Amino acid sequence: MLKVYGDHGSGNCYKVKLLLTQLKQSFEWVEIDILNKETRTPEFLAMNPNGKIPLLESKPGTYLSESNAILHYLAEGSELLPDNRLDHARTLQWLFFEQYSHEPYIATARYIVRYLGTPAEYTKVLQEKRAPGYAALDVMEQYLASHNYLVGERYSIADIGLYAYTHVAHEGGFDLSRYHAIQSWLARVASQPDHITMSGE
Amino acid sequence: MLKVYGDHGSGNCYKVKLLLTQLKQSFEWVEIDILNKETRTPEFLAMNPNGKIPLLESKPGTYLSESNAILHYLAEGSELLPDNRLDHARTLQWLFFEQYSHEPYIATARYIVRYLGTPAEYTKVLQEKRAPGYAALDVMEQYLASHNYLVGERYSIADIGLYAYTHVAHEGGFDLSRYHAIQSWLARVASQPDHITMSGE
Numbered sequence: 001m002l003k004v005y006g007d008h009g010s011g012n013c014y015k016v017k018l019l020l021t022q023l024k025q026s027f028e029w030v031e032i033d034i035l036n037k038e039t040r041t042p043e044f045l046a047m048n049p050n051g052k053i054p055l056l057e058s059k060p061g062t063y064l065s066e067s068n069a070i071l072h073y074l075a076e077g078s079e080l081l082p083d084n085r086l087d088h089a090r091t092l093q094w095l096f097f098e099q100y101s102h103e104p105y106i107a108t109a110r111y112i113v114r115y116l117g118t119p120a121e122y123t124k125v126l127q128e129k130r131a132p133g134y135a136a137l138d139v140m141e142q143y144l145a146s147h148n149y150l151v152g153e154r155y156s157i158a159d160i161g162l163y164a165y166t167h168v169a170h171e172g173g174f175d176l177s178r179y180h181a182i183q184s185w186l187a188r189v190a191s192q193p194d195h196i197t198m199s200g201e
Numbered sequence: 202m203l204k205v206y207g208d209h210g211s212g213n214c215y216k217v218k219l220l221l222t223q224l225k226q227s228f229e230w231v232e233i234d235i236l237n238k239e240t241r242t243p244e245f246l247a248m249n250p251n252g253k254i255p256l257l258e259s260k261p262g263t264y265l266s267e268s269n270a271i272l273h274y275l276a277e278g279s280e281l282l283p284d285n286r287l288d289h290a291r292t293l294q295w296l297f298f299e300q301y302s303h304e305p306y307i308a309t310a311r312y313i314v315r316y317l318g319t320p321a322e323y324t325k326v327l328q329e330k331r332a333p334g335y336a337a338l339d340v341m342e343q344y345l346a347s348h349n350y351l352v353g354e355r356y357s358i359a360d361i362g363l364y365a366y367t368h369v370a371h372e373g374g375f376d377l378s379r380y381h382a383i384q385s386w387l388a389r390v391a392s393q394p395d396h397i398t399m400s401g402e
Contacts, residue, residue, distance in 0.1 A: 049340050049343050049344070050298060050302060050340050052302075058287070062287070064287075064290055064291065064294060065294055065298075066293070066294045066297035066298060066301075067297075068293070068297055069290050069291075069293035069294040069296075069297050070290075072289075072290060072293050073286065073287075073289075073290035073293075076286060076289075085274065085277060086259070086263070086265075086274075088274075088277075089265055089270050089271075089273060089274035090265065090270075092267070092269070092270035092273050092274075092293075093265060093266055093267045093270040095270075095297075096267035096268075096269055096270050096296075096297070096300055097251060097266075097267060099297055099300050099301045100267075100300045100301070100304075100305075101251060101253075103301075104301075104305065139250050139251050142250050143250065
């Protein structure tokens with residue numbers, strides 16, 4: 001059976017849990033506490049030398065890391081990964097956008113606020129996340145103003161990848177109230193069959 | 202004909218140029234000067250709302266951004282994109298690693314040193330790039346100590362993606378002298394048929 005090593009509060013790990021649920025694929029979840037540095041133990045580093053979660057064990061001893069690479073692997077051959085060449089590439093374009101232009105600001109701000117409790121030494125770092133984080137939301141808003149989903153007008157792993165941290169952006173202090181297209185899209189994603197919330201409901 | 206909008210000194214743009222050359226695919230190069238903010242003009246933002254290069258125009262009016270999504274798109278069906286499911290996923294794993302754990306430190310340090318000339322206000326930022334940048338190099342070194350290439354023991358877009366900024370890491374102040382496996386791998390990549398340098402030679 002597939003095994004997923006993840007932290008229940010991590011958006012990157014939630015992506016994998018949400019996709020597997022929607023693919024109706026059974027899996028074992030192994031909780032890894034990042035705050036307790038459980039990704040830095042010798043045992044974990046032997047599985048993923050980059051020391052990050054989520055980590056997929058596709059069969060005993062075979063590991064795959066990087067949340068969006070895991071999404072791509074799991075969705076291959078399903079309706080959640082567009083199979084025409086350009087839409088496939090655009091799915092990856094959004095997933096790379098997520099990891100480079102979105103997650104480092106929106107997810108990291110949430111981590112500082114929610115997990116670290118915004119300690120004084122992080123005030124400036126947190127402040128510096130705002131402009132690039134809102135810039136990423138602006139890019140999404142502009143696109144979603146005229147599209148229902150991120151690729152090919154249907155739900156795909158691009159939506160799962162971007163939903164994970166966008167729907168909890170407020171937990172890092174981002175105000176989504178003026179992002180009407182994003183809000184409608186978040187509701188569309190949340191109304192997909194077999195959707196689960198981050199807490200697994 | 203394919204059109205690539207890029208800056209000749211950018212590693213992300215070099216990836217695309219190198220791959221197209223090795224695929225023996227002709228293309229038109231449109232030079233975009235990032236220092237001159239040519240990615241922020243209304244004309245450029247109409248092509249890529251995220252305001253970044255490289256940008257591929259696959260046919261007139263059809264654009265694809267994100268260097269590693271472009272690599273994947275162009276390499277599909279060629280020997281440079283592994284086609285078995287796990288190796289394909291591992292190719293993406295390395296490319297996501299590059300954009301999240303490697304480029305933001307190693308490429309950005311180079312940008313600060315080489316393009317901005319290390320202004321005083323960047324001293325601390327530059328310093329903060331060192332530990333995570335070396336951590337990324339450590340992950341590569343550990344893997345390459347027992348592998349010739351990043352995926353499936355043959356040259357692929359994973360190698361192109363990681364080569365781009367690793368081979369110029371010293372320009373950002375990273376010392377590669379103790380990374381023997383990386384050095385051997387850099388030489389193997391540079392000896393591939395139809396290899397070109399960043400300056401196009």
